[in-house]
Amino acid sequence: MELTTIWFVLIAVLWIGYFVLEGFDYGVGALLPVLGRDETRRRQMLGSIGPFWDGNEVWLLTAGGATFAAFPHWYATLFSGFYLPLLLILVALIVRGIGLEYRGKVDSTSWRRRMDLMIIGGSAVPALLWGVAFTNIVRGVPIDAQMEYVGGFWDLLNPVALLGGLVTLTLFLTHGALFVALKTDGALRHDARALGVRLGVVAAALAVVWLWLVHSSTGGLVSGTLAVLAAAALVAGLLAARTGREGWAFTGTFVAIALATASLFVALFPDVMPSTLDPAWSLTVDNAASSAKTLGIMTWVAVVFTPIVLLYQSWTYWTFRRRISGHHIPTDVHHAAVTAETRQGSDRPDRPLTSA
Template sequence: MGLQEVWFILIAVLFIGYFVLEGFDFGVGMLMPVLGRRKDPNGDTRRRVVLNTIGPVWDGNEVWLITGGGALFAAFPEWYATLFSGFYLPLLIILVALIVRICAIEYRGKIDDDTWRRRCDWGIVFGSWVPAVLWGVAFANIVRGVDIDADKQVTSSLFDLLNPYALLGGLTTALVFALHGAVFLALKTADEVRTDAVELASRLAIPAVPVAGAFVLWTQLAHGKGWTWILVAIAAAALLGVVAFTRAEREGWAFLLTSIAVIATVALLFGSLFPNVMPSTLDAAYNLTIDNASSSPYTLKVMTWAAAFLTPVVLIYQGWTYWVFRQRISTKHIPPSIGLPLGRR
């Protein structure tokens, strides 16, 4: 195995980590209006409980995306250039949505005004739903292939990216992230919020399982390889297990299985893509591969040594953060919001 293969796998691992960790962040934000209904006199406290489940970890989860983008730029600059120029508008929309979400989370508790909090809540919802859908659309198009010419430029229009397979991918990531977030909330909350989260997770599993199953099967039949059938089986078994454990109120096992389903699905996408990094629908000769899109061997060697020393430190620190904030949160734990830092309001 050469360094190109190693870095392809490492980039896949970084995006797997991002979708597993940021996936439940998105799900939590997507479900805020449902679990914290405004007609409920206790609605704002419930919304703060929901938001506090991710308060200590959401910004750390986003580091996986930054690291993945940086690794992509350094290890496969041609892939990075073609991807970010050809998918400029969808990626820009994702970036804007993430910025809106960050600002809404950080500033929601700074002003004691219902209108202000309502606007921040909608910013969180917008900043969660939009990336949840568009990430699925983007990765489905990467696997499916787009029009790439001899100059490594994407000539596909925005409407070309909105094909049935990509739209199914966007629907899949949205539903699976919502389910992932509901199960996470059931795991991290207590009292009536946990009860409602368990019920919501059971309901979300009804559309999420068949939609995700259809997308995974389409991916395998159209783009998969022989060995990736194993990933299809793992994803399918994990999603079916989520249904059973959610109904049994075993949210710890259910969360583990939603994580496994996300891991298997993203691994299926990268496995179906290899050894290409961006296939061309115009001519196979124009495909970007791990060989013609990579940096020099010396650059990859330096990056490998840096990753070997720094990655364990990052993993230990993030694991420690999750361990420190492992307790469940209930409405009884919510103090007055004004003047308190995120993670306590």
């Protein structure tokens, strides 16, 4: 197998890892106003993703960096042509990070409400726009002979791409709801599981139409098979959720997102960005790639560091595997008292500020 093909596969794996892991973070954040009916439930939800969300974002950084190094022409065309939607995603991720990090720093209901709005918007916007972006990438965009995108922002908001955005949004909402059901206990667990089933039905209906539209024009037998398996995994996950088996339910959405993403990359190969103006102007794994020497060095780096990253993330998920119940969350009165004591008691510098 050529190095260009190997790196195309590795980048696909990075995007799969990003969507299946960061996908439930997006879902949990966007569902905050729906499932988080009081402060205790909101802290349970945010506590469920607290140890993971920033580590999950590393997959995006690595995917972007790998694309830049392995396929610089792909990176340049993608980030210049999709500049505005990618900027909106970046701003949303920054806003969400601020909300998650600073929510518990001020003991004020209005402060926490503002941080919650930042978390909700910063989760929903990327969940929608990633579907729009990937639908356009796979179906093709206007690229000229100089490998430059010659369309406009509104060209990206075509009906099929917007449908793709709704698919990723509803899939991530389902994924997030089932993650909350898996990681919490009490009334929140049951409400999240029931909501996940309802959202999953909507996501499945939208996904079937979207995958058919995408693969009918670009896909082949392998990508179509992966799409069918993705739909089957989602249905199996929803059936498991109905019977109260949250672990299998979350596994179902996990596998469904992974297979759906894999089907898009299989449909795309050997192109990396097809041109709708002339197939000869499409960016491929060959004309968009770096030199063989660069790819060779990167391959050895990946061989050394990828297992380390996987081991670290596996250890993190194992360490924080237990459910979060309501009694694990301090009451608002206790939270306010500890916060006030920490602020006023300079003689107790060893007492940390309680955060959500």
